[in-house]
Amino acid sequence: MHLFTLICGIVLLHKAYTLKCHECPTPEATETCTKTMDCPSGDFRCGALSITAYSGGSKISEVGFRRCVVAAECIEGGSINFGIAKTVIASECCTTDLCNSQPATAPSKSSPNGKKCFTCTGQSCSATLNCDGKEDHCISTKMIFGGQSLTVKGCATKSMCSATGQMLPGGLEGGISCCEGDLCNSAFSTSASLLILVASLLSLVMFS
Structure with a gap:
């Protein structure tokens, strides 16, 4: 009986600590996000990611998402630069309910x-x-x-x-x-x- 109670307590406790996050799919990057989702488990975080593409120094596209993410997706932002084409990533993760209400902030232009x-x-x-x-x-x-x-x-x-x-x-x-x-x-x-x-x-x- 005690074992059954312990197992139930662990399951319910694990469920109780799952996050609720904003969910905005690609290609949304900057618009207001009203839809929410419950993360599958306590291993998930709320995340926001944006990907901005440049060609010849001019921004040509920006995509992004906000949703539950695993820790491996919470990478530090950065850039890949091929000269005529450059891609800049901004990634932000947090661990409280609906904390990803804002899109990831793209880095300012660098020199x-x-x-x-x-x-x-x-x-x-x-x-x-x-x-x-x-x-x-x-x-x-x-x-x-x-x-x-x-x-x-x-x-x-x-x-x-x-x-x-x-x-x-x-x-x-x-x-x-x-x-x-x-x-x-x-x-x-x-x-x-x-x-x-x-x-x-x-x-x-x-x-x-």
Whole structure:
């Protein structure tokens, strides 16, 4: 009897501590969010994420969501910069009911920080790119675009290189390689680590 009471108490207590969060699906990024959801378990948090894509320095799109998220989705914001195309992520998580009432705040425009990485123009990857803000790593990857395999290179923040997770590779042909040091991405190599949401980010930039 005592064991049954203990089990019931644990189950009910676990349920009692699940969060209620605002739920706004993509492509909502800045609009008022009135719909709510109950998180499946106490392992979830309330989250807000926005993804902003730039081309040639001009913002071309912004998408986002607010909902219950697992801890792995609460990545630190950052950016991936291919020169002509750049994607900036803002991510915010919290642990009280309906605490994600506001969209994630996108970082302000950054300026060159002195670091340089190789970038690709067509089939040539000999051009250099001035990294912005907190972009302290050089990156390399390959994409399938128009039926062809293309190498893309550029700058990224440390948070974008270190975040890992399970996801569909989308247009990715291989993995992402990150390195430190000026112009260290001269040779392509793959990595087993895949950035959370990287396929969505790259597709957003390359196919807009």
